[in-house]
Amino acid sequence: MHILEGEGVTKFFGGLAAVANVDFHIDQGEIAGLIGPNGSGKTTLFNLISAALVPKPGVIRFKGENITGKKPHQICRMGVARTFQTVKVFANMPVIENVRLGSLFGTSTGTSSADAAREATQLLEFVGLSAVSATPARDLTLANQKRLEVARALATKPELLLLDELMAGLNPTEVAQAMELVTRIRDEGITIFMIEHVMKAIMSVCDRIMVLHHGEKIAEGTPKEIATSKKVIEVYLGE
Amino acid sequence: MNTTALTSKRFLVPGLLLVIFIALATLPLYGSLYTVILLTAILMYIIITVSWVMFSGPTGYISLASAAFFGVGIYTSAILLPNTGAVLPLLAVVVLGGFISFILALLIGALTLRLRGIYFAIFTFGLLVLLQQLLLYWEIEITGTRGRYIILIDNDVIFYIMLAIFAVLMLTVYFIRRSKFGLALQSIGENEEAAAHIGVNTTIVKVITFAISAFFMGAAGAIIATRWTYIDPYIAFNPLFSFLPVLMAIFGGMGQLYGPVIGAAVFAYLEETLLTKFPYYYMLLFGIILVVVILYLPNGVVGLVQKLWRRISGGQRAHT
Numbered sequence: 001m002h003i004l005e006g007e008g009v010t011k012f013f014g015g016l017a018a019v020a021n022v023d024f025h026i027d028q029g030e031i032a033g034l035i036g037p038n039g040s041g042k043t044t045l046f047n048l049i050s051a052a053l054v055p056k057p058g059v060i061r062f063k064g065e066n067i068t069g070k071k072p073h074q075i076c077r078m079g080v081a082r083t084f085q086t087v088k089v090f091a092n093m094p095v096i097e098n099v100r101l102g103s104l105f106g107t108s109t110g111t112s113s114a115d116a117a118r119e120a121t122q123l124l125e126f127v128g129l130s131a132v133s134a135t136p137a138r139d140l141t142l143a144n145q146k147r148l149e150v151a152r153a154l155a156t157k158p159e160l161l162l163l164d165e166l167m168a169g170l171n172p173t174e175v176a177q178a179m180e181l182v183t184r185i186r187d188e189g190i191t192i193f194m195i196e197h198v199m200k201a202i203m204s205v206c207d208r209i210m211v212l213h214h215g216e217k218i219a220e221g222t223p224k225e226i227a228t229s230k231k232v233i234e235v236y237l238g239e
Numbered sequence: 240m241n242t243t244a245l246t247s248k249r250f251l252v253p254g255l256l257l258v259i260f261i262a263l264a265t266l267p268l269y270g271s272l273y274t275v276i277l278l279t280a281i282l283m284y285i286i287i288t289v290s291w292v293m294f295s296g297p298t299g300y301i302s303l304a305s306a307a308f309f310g311v312g313i314y315t316s317a318i319l320l321p322n323t324g325a326v327l328p329l330l331a332v333v334v335l336g337g338f339i340s341f342i343l344a345l346l347i348g349a350l351t352l353r354l355r356g357i358y359f360a361i362f363t364f365g366l367l368v369l370l371q372q373l374l375l376y377w378e379i380e381i382t383g384t385r386g387r388y389i390i391l392i393d394n395d396v397i398f399y400i401m402l403a404i405f406a407v408l409m410l411t412v413y414f415i416r417r418s419k420f421g422l423a424l425q426s427i428g429e430n431e432e433a434a435a436h437i438g439v440n441t442t443i444v445k446v447i448t449f450a451i452s453a454f455f456m457g458a459a460g461a462i463i464a465t466r467w468t469y470i471d472p473y474i475a476f477n478p479l480f481s482f483l484p485v486l487m488a489i490f491g492g493m494g495q496l497y498g499p500v501i502g503a504a505v506f507a508y509l510e511e512t513l514l515t516k517f518p519y520y521y522m523l524l525f526g527i528i529l530v531v532v533i534l535y536l537p538n539g540v541v542g543l544v545q546k547l548w549r550r551i552s553g554g555q556r557a558h559t
Contacts, residue, residue, distance in 0.1 A: 050436055071442075072435040082436055090429035101426050104419055106438035113419070156437055 002061075003028045003160055003191050004049065004080075009058035011044055011215075018044040019055070020215040026160065031182065031192045033202040033223075036212035037235060042195045043085055045212065046162050049193075050082045051075045062160070077108040081158035083149040085165045085195070091138035095129055096120050098137050099151045106156020116155075123151040127181060143174040150181065154190075161185060163194040167201050179205050203227060211235070263402055267395040275398050279466065281507040282401045284487060286408055286459040288503040290452040291484035293412050296493045297421070298445060299428040300355070304347065304363035306480035307370050308453040310472075311343060312336035312460025314374065317470040322388040329392060333400060333461045340457025341450045348446035364481060371476035378472060386471040389464055400462045408455045412496060415448070424448055490532050492539025501541055 004026040011019045019041040026032050034042050047053040049060060051072045060068050062078060070078075081102075090098050096117075103116035103123075111119070124130045127147040132140060137148055146166055153161055163182070167175045179201050186192055196202040202209065203223040211219040211226060213235045219226060226232055267275055287305055295302050315336035319326045327335070351362050378384050415421045423444045426434040435441045464470055484503075491502015509528065513521035536543050 052432065052436070071440070072432075073438045073440045076436055076438040084433065088430045088433035090426055090433065092429060093425070097422075101422060101434075101439075102437040105423060152433075152437060 001028045002026065003063060004193070005061045006045075006049075006055075007059045007061075009045070009048055009055045009060060011041075011048055011053055011055055011058075017215045019048065019212075021058075022212070022215070022217045024210060024217065024220075026191060026193050027208075029186070029189065029191055030207040031186050031194065031205055033206035033209040034193065034195045034212065035197070035199075035202060035209060035226075040212040041215040042212055043164055044215075046082060046164050046193075046195065049075075050080060050162060073105070076106050076156050076158075079157070079159040080162065081106065081153035081156045081160075082162035083146065083153055083164055083166060085168070087142070087145045087149055089137040089140075089145050089148050089152075092136055094134050095137055095140065095148055096124060096133040098148055099123050099155045102152040102155030106158075119155060120151075123154055126154070126184075127151045128177075143170050143178075146170070146178070147181070150185070154185070158190060160191045160193065163192060163196075165195050165197060167196060167198045175201055260406070264399075267398060272394060275394055276466070277508075277511060279394070279398045279401050279463070280511070281504050282398075282405050283459050283463050284483065284507040285500050285503040286401070286405055287456055287480060288484040288487040288491075288499045289408055289412060290455040290459075292488050292493055292499045293415065293455075294445075294448045294452040295485075296488070296499075297424045297428045298448070300352070300445070301360045301485070302363045302449070303360050303481040303485075304344075304366050304453075305456055305484050306476055306478055307363070307367040308340040308344060308456035309460040309480050310367070310370065310476035311340045312457035312462075313464040313467075313470055313475040314460075314472075315339055315457070316389055316461045316464035317387040317475065320389050320465065322390050322468075325390055329396070329465070330400070333404075333458050336461025337454040337456075337458035340453040340460075344450040344453030345446060348449040349442075352442065352445045352449065364478070367476055367478060367481055371472050374472040374476070386469055389468050389470060391468065392465040394466075397462055397466050401459065404455060404458050404462070409500075411451065411455075415451075416496065420444065420448075486529065488539075490529070490539055492536075492541035494538060495541055498539055498541040502539055505540060 002025040006022060006024045009019055009022045009024070010017060022045065034045065036042050044053065048055045048058075051067070051070055051074070054069055058068070059066055062075075062080060067075060067078065090101065099120035100116045103111050103119045104113070121130075121133070124133050127150055129144060129147055129151065132144065137145065140148060150163070150166070166182070167178050170178060175198055182192060182194065182205055194202070194206070206223055209221065209223055209226045210217055211232050218235065219229050219232050221229070263278070266278060270278075287309060291302065291305050294300065316332055319332045319335070320329070325332075347363070347366060351359060354362055415424070423434065423439045426439055427441050427444060431441055460475075464475075467474065487503040487506045488499045489502075490506050491500070492498035510521075510525060513524050517524060532539065538545070
């Protein structure tokens with residue numbers, strides 16, 4: 001079943017089509033990857049899905065329901081959470097408070113204060129940040145801030161999680177830990193759509209990969225198909 | 240010993256607040272008329288400052304519309320409490336003044352809170368000038384009145400109404416800070432985009448807080464107008480009241496709930512004393528004090544006191 005579908009999704013910035021007529025779908029329970037050179041429209045596509053931007057024209061459906069034109073907080077409460085390429089943690093709040101906020105506001109039913117605190121503690125354990133739960137988020141390392149964003153996103157109880165360059169800027173050990181975290185999230189039954197530049201990571205965890213170039217989708221397939229696709233190699237390495 | 244220390248600490252703050260409140264509430268019984276009038280003015284400054292901090296503190300949106308909301312309250316009184324005879328009871332006018340400011344802030348907020356930083360600040364200031372000029376036009380061209388006189392109200396009554404507004408405001412701020420709503424407000428100031436993407440309805444939270452803060456400014460304006468007795472658009476919409484709350488909040492320090500309260504109180508008292516003691520140099524002295532505070536006390540007067548306190552209590556601990 002398609003948990004997320006896009007039809008003819010387009011976004012112009014002035015005269016430039018950042019995302020041009022892209023059709024895509026994400027299947028329930030998979031880890032889907034999105035790659036492409038810098039400026040190819042990957043983050044713009046994420047912004048369109050999470051409603052930071054509105055596609056024009058184009059339609060995006062989540063679990064069959066048209067979500068085009070909804071507000072970001074509505075999208076979140078429907079079950080689509082995201083992290084950011086440049087981390088956007090609540091820097092002056094303690095780590096646990098960051099996660100508790102997701103829990104308090106991220107669901108359509110609302111969560112009691114006690115439940116939110118309990119969930120936040122569990123999630124910090126899940127991502128491995130229990131030891132720093134009282135630290136202000138600004139004092140964490142980049143890798144830990146990225147994990148914090150994942151925990152905060154998970155606190156909103158998503159069915160689909162958008163990860164925007166979770167591994168960028170991390171050292172090899174941290175990349176391995178992040179990959180392990182991604183698979184553990186999938187094992188919890190959450191569908192993942194991730195943008196990544198670290199090829200080793202995306203090739204090994206993804207079930208399916210889409211490639212964007214100048215805002216257009218130029219290829220789609222299993223990691224193996226993508227790695228051997230002539231078109232993709234041309235885009236990345238030049239002709 | 241430990242438990243007594245804990246209970247005494249738990250009762251210390253509410254107890255102290257109660258004592259201050261009772262002292263204020265009984266002031267007209269033992270204080271001179273001058274003290275009552277001075278404290279009315281100080282309370283008014285505190286109300287405007289705390290209302291400003293309620294919204295601009297956590298969100299980081301610098302509003303310069305305070306004087307507009309304050310002025311709407313003043314003008315509500317000017318129209319409904321003319322010296323020819325009150326149209327509505329005093330209390331109703333005060334609430335109405337607040338309510339009209341509330342509605343105005345809802346409209347303005349919905350329209351402008353997508354602007355950030357300097358654009359928001361300038362727009363809110365523009366709103367003040369627009370309202371001032373619109374009223375001036377309306378008074379001159381349509382009603383044919385340049386200024387309005389307001390009925391005389393007993394100074395004690397003015398003081399008590401101001402005190403009541405202050406008490407309700409402090410309770411409101413206290414409960415907002417402790418609530419889920421306050422947390423949402425804080426998250427907007429930390430990172431608005433992230434807040435929206437974890438399910439916070441940022442528009443609603445911002446607009447409602449902006450409107451609540453405007454309510455208290457409007458109510459304070461409505462009651463202080465009866466002290467001023469003569470009102471015209473330039474008096475009602477004086478830009479000074481847009482900048483003073485910002486200055487007072489910085490002066491006191493915005494980190495704690497009582498920072499702006501103490502800042503506004505000291506600031507207002509200082510202004511009054513300098514004005515009476517040094518009528519010719521008061522602006523100069525006042526300016527110097529402000530510059531020193533902004534340069535050397537980034538966390539305001541309260542920040543300085545906290546630092547000194549930590550040094551003293553830390554010193555005690557070192558001795559034992």
